[in-house]
Structure formats: structure tokens, C-alpha cells
Amino acid sequence: MTNDTTNDRTNSDGLDDTGRELRDALTRLPRTLPPRWLYDDRGSELFSAITGVPEYYQTEAERSILADHSAMIAELTEARTVIELGSGTSDKTRTLLDAFVAHGVIARFVPLDVSAATLHEAAEMLIERHPEIQVEPVVGDFTRHLQRLSDVPSPGERLVLFLGGTIGNFYVEERRAFLGALADVLAPGDWVLIGLDQVKPIDRLIAAYDDDQGLTEMFIRNALEHVNREYDGDLDVGNFAYVPFWDGRQHRIDMRLRASEPMSARLEGLDLDLELAAGEEIRVEISSKFSPSQIVEELAHVGFGADAQVFTDAADEFAVVLARRI
Numbered sequence: 640m641t642n643d644t645t646n647d648r649t650n651s652d653g654l655d656d657t658g659r660e661l662r663d664a665l666t667r668l669p670r671t672l673p674p675r676w677l678y679d680d681r682g683s684e685l686f687s688a689i690t691g692v693p694e695y696y697q698t699e700a701e702r703s704i705l706a707d708h709s710a711m712i713a714e715l716t717e718a719r720t721v722i723e724l725g726s727g728t729s730d731k732t733r734t735l736l737d738a739f740v741a742h743g744v745i746a747r748f749v750p751l752d753v754s755a756a757t758l759h760e761a762a763e764m765l766i767e768r769h770p771e772i773q774v775e776p777v778v779g780d781f782t783r784h785l786q787r788l789s790d791v792p793s794p795g796e797r798l799v800l801f802l803g804g805t806i807g808n809f810y811v812e813e814r815r816a817f818l819g820a821l822a823d824v825l826a827p828g829d830w831v832l833i834g835l836d837q838v839k840p841i842d843r844l845i846a847a848y849d850d851d852q853g854l855t856e857m858f859i860r861n862a863l864e865h866v867n868r869e870y871d872g873d874l875d876v877g878n879f880a881y882v883p884f885w886d887g888r889q890h891r892i893d894m895r896l897r898a899s900e901p902m903s904a905r906l907e908g909l910d911l912d913l914e915l916a917a918g919e920e921i922r923v924e925i926s927s928k929f930s931p932s933q934i935v936e937e938l939a940h941v942g943f944g945a946d947a948q949v950f951t952d953a954a955d956e957f958a959v960v961l962a963r964r965i
Contacts, residue, residue, distance in 0.1 A: 702731045
């Protein structure tokens with residue numbers, strides 16, 4: 640059975656935590672969208688399609704790293720329970736789970752994702768592939784439900800996976816707070832495996848987020864469709880231009896939607912009226928790029944060992960960092 644952690648408390652204004660977070664994000668300047676709005680079932684389908692386009696190198700680079708090093712990771716961690724945050728289809732994770740099964744230690748796999756449909760489908764495939772593993776999918780948002788990891792017991796060490804370069808979707812202070820919160824819910828001896836994209840030529844980066852098929856643009860626009868559907872809104876999605884650009888100071892790709900004309904919109908479920916000027920933007924997602932040593936240092940600062948292992952692909956474009964809670 641799939642556990643669901645997404646129920647929020649209702650606040651005095653009648654909104655749950657999700658609604659209040661969204662209203663706050665849309666009304667303060669600069670306007671933003673919390674990342675969770677990217678990943679309804681349609682968004683998850685679009686992102687899965689994005690990972691297959693030629694310009695989007697990250698997925699195959701990370702897959703090659705896992706193919707080369709999964710056996711070593713299983714031997715180093717001896718983890719009995721593997722937890723994946725933002726698991727999606729768990730496509731690349733299957734390589735890792737294959738190695739853990741071959742090593743003979745894993746007993747449980749706990750994927751966590753906001754998209755229930757994607758989570759169910761992936762769990763069924765994994766159960767069929769590895770009936771010897773207890774698969775316990777959890778519907779939830781890793782930005783808000785990390786404390787639930789404390790409720791995942793294990794007869795031995797746990798390994799938390801945070802793959803796909805998702806660590807880059809946090810702003811700096813959010814990232815550090817997330818890593819600190821992750822350290823707080825892990826016990827000494829537990830492990831974390833983080834995938835991160837490395838800094839590279841700007842044209843290579845821009846192409847990855849502005850693909851010729853327009854899938855990334857559809858993915859970003861779908862976040863507004865998701866908001867409209869959930870909160871009875873009439874945001875004119877077609878009145879926005881997709882604007883991806885490289886922020887060299889912050890070392891990140893910034894993906895925004897820019898109003899082409901002045902806009903008035905109503906989100907009935909939030910009791911919110913929005914007025915956007917022509918040229919005004921909504922920041923939908925960022926994707927920061929790193930050197931592996933930067934993440935190793937940030938992990939060490941919150942309680943992981945400074946002797947973390949770093950694995951890279953043959954072209955040295957992507958990296959996976961393995962660190963142990965001390």
C-alpha cells in the first residue's frame with residue numbers, strides 16, 4: 640500500500656500549508672512558484688520525456704556513473720534500506736538496486752514522490768523486477784516531509800538517494816537548510832548519495848534547458864496549468880514567454896515565464912487576484928551547477944564525513960557524491 644504524507648493542516652485563513660505557500664510565493668516580489676507545482680502527473684510525464692532528448696545530457700551521464708559504480712556503492716554502504724527522494728520513475732535507480740540485490744544486503748526500497756500515478760507505476764515495475772525487495776512507496780514532498788524518514792526503520796544502515804541534479808533546484812540558503820534537515824533525520828552510519836551537475840560551457844547548458852522539441856518549455860508552462868486546475872484559476876498560460884538564461888554570478892540556469900501583455904488573473908481557491916505588468920516574470924525553477932568539492936564541503940558542515948566519495952562520468956560533466964553521516 641502506498642503511504643500518503645501530503646495532507647496539510649488547515650490554517651486560520653482557510654488555506655492548507657500548500658495553498659498558503661503558493662499564495663505567498665505568487666504575491667511577494669520577485670514572484671516564484673514552489674517546485675512541487677512542476678510535478679503533477681503530466682509534469683512527471685514531460686520530465687521523463689525531457690531526459691531522453693539529445694540536449695539533456697544529465698540523465699545518461701548519471702546513468703553511466705551508476706552503471707560503473709553501483710557495485711562499489713553497495714559494498715561501501717551495506718545499506719539494508721534504500722530511500723529515494725523525488726523518485727519519479729526510478730529509472731536510473733534500477734541499476735543501483737540491481738547491484739544491491741546482487742550484493743545480498745538490501746531488504747527495503749522506499750521511493751518518495753509527489754506524483755502518485757508515477758509512483759504507483761514505478762513501484763509495480765520494481766516489485767516485478769525484484770520481488771525479494773519490500774517496496775514501500777510514499778506520496779510526499781521531500782522539501783516538506785523529510786521528518787518522515789525518521790519513521791522508516793531499518794535493521795542496518797540506510798542509504799538516501801537524491802539523484803538527477805535535483806540538489807541544484809534549491810536556492811543557496813534553501814539548499815543548506817535542506818542538507819541540514821537531511822542530516823538531522825539520519826542516524827550516524829547512514830549514507831546519502833547525491834547527483835549534481837557540474838559547471839560547463841554556457842551554450843551546452845542553455846541547450847539542455849531550451850531543447851529543440853520544446854519539451855522543457857511545456858514542462859515549465861505546465862506548472863501554471865497545474866495551479867489553475869488545483870485552485871480554479873484563469874492564469875492565461877499562453878500570454879507568457881518562456882525565458883531560460885544563465886546566471887553566471889550564481890552559476891545557475893534560471894527558468895522563468897514572462898508576461899507578454901498586462902494580465903489580470905483570479906485564483907478562486909486562494910481567494911487571490913493577481914495583476915501582472917507586461918514583462919513581469921514568475922521564476923519557476925533554477926538549476927545550479929557545482930564543483931563536487933562544494934557539495935562535499937556543505938555536507939561536511941552539517942554532519943557528514945569530509946572523506947566523501949566522488950564519482951564522475953567519462954566526460955566529467957556530471958558527478959555523484961557518496962557521504963556518510965557521522
